Amino acid sequence: MSTTAEPAADARRDAEAPALEVRDLEVTYPPRGGRGPAHAVDGADLRIGQGEIVALIGESGCGKSTLARALVGLVKPTGGEVRYRGDVLGHSNAALKEHRRHVQLVLQDPGGALNPRQTVYDAVAEGPRLHGMTGDLNARVHNALSQAGLRPPEDFIGRYPHEMSGGQQQRVVIAGALALGPSVVVADEPVASLDASVRGEILKLLLDLRDELGLSALVVSHDLGLAWNIADRVAVMYLGRIVEVGTVEEVLLHPQHPYTKALLSVLPDSGHDRSPTLLTGEPPDPTAIPDGCRFHPRCPLFAGLDEDARRTARCTTDDLPVLSADPSLGAQVACHLAGESRDEGAGATKAGDDRDKDSGAAR
Structure with a gap:
């Protein structure tokens, strides 16, 4: 009886818990060059609901990118905790590897994120290979490229980064994240390096992924205008703290x-x-x-x-x-x-x- 009830309770907890959250998060870097310790994130609470897009807004140096990296386990907090669907993130190699199957980072510079010597196929397949997900690799790569709007995928798998536009390169980066089947994407300035004409396409892609896959997302940016176009809620960050948070209408209007x-x-x-x-x-x-x-x-x-x-x-x-x-x-x-x-x-x-x-x- 208990064995039947426990999975049901776990499923109910997963359904009710936020997709991703931080509680009283602190990230402090040690003194360097004669300057004191840097409190990059100095006590922050943030919650991303399932199927929700949250925009984290602030100037350069406010700590938003550090917080984003802590969410995917690239930065170890000095205080507080990161939780995925209610479970506290551990920082062993095994725990981090499992976490990154579910929470993927999308960087702002696709040119820097992509290996110029890798084809699109290998770039998208790299994550699944690292996680041992190779049984249906071809189908997984093709599906991820299609989800990222690179259709038909056969037209792209053999290309190299220099053979594509900046928008197409960013779609390849997003496809690499989607290939692992994550439930949360953390996008750090995902359109900052793109032409204005392409930014709207990438933002629409993120919205489509939310609507079609139930994907949750944290979008990090310095641009409040971006938040208006994509976010359900907005958190404004200054010097390591979130100073205002609410729905996009509440914060921006x-x-x-x-x-x-x-x-x-x-x-x-x-x-x-x-x-x-x-x-x-x-x-x-x-x-x-x-x-x-x-x-x-x-x-x-x-x-x-x-x-x-x-x-x-x-x-x-x-x-x-x-x-x-x-x-x-x-x-x-x-x-x-x-x-x-x-x-x-x-x-x-x-x-x-x-x-x-x-x-x-x-x-």
Whole structure:
């Protein structure tokens, strides 16, 4: 009786668990060149539901690519944990190999990701060969190429990377990921190196894969416009922390964090009449995280306070809690000036509670 019940319970747990998540993740690199340790990811919670596309947005140096690599086991966390369908990721060779069958990384530069001496067939077959999945290799490679939009696959299997366009090369990289039959794809700047005319095709491909295969995806980018075109939810990252998270409509139409607003203000189709918000100060430095809110040295809201208010503001002294990864909580923002929370641990607020209130304005 118990042997029958246990598989059913395991299946129910797998169906209910997020496809992939991190809990209080930390990745710290040791001191180097006279500089202190670099806190690339400094406490982050993020959840990717099954069949969901989440966009992780932020400037270069904010830690988003480090977080992506931790999700696929290429970077070992110094704290917290990565979970795939509820199971904590171990870092033995066997555990990592099994994990990467289910969670595949797609890199931004297909030219660098593909071996110029390998044909398309060998590039796509490399993953299955490493995992011993060779019984139906020809069918697996052809199917993966078809799923990635390279049809008919017979026209491509004998080509070398230099014989294809950048968009076709990126499709080969995606096909290499699909050949293992993953349930999650982590795409790090998947269209950054492509011409504008090709970007839409690759983004549509990711959407089609979600709809046809039930594939989940984390798409890492510096471009909030990309998030609008592809994502179900958006997480905005700054200096190792997620500072705002919610559905794409909540975050992009009703941004609460001043950093999100600044990123949106420079989009050509942002719809805002006001001038773009230019951030002052130095870009994020993971070796020198300031006290209090880590964004306050560059924050337009903080800079707009009068001198007495700046001196007494919590922005310079009180750290903000890590935002929960639970999507049922709705939009959340980590900002002292975006609306004081009435709960303990004030500072992390539900964005939706404050959209129509004046409490988000600097006094």
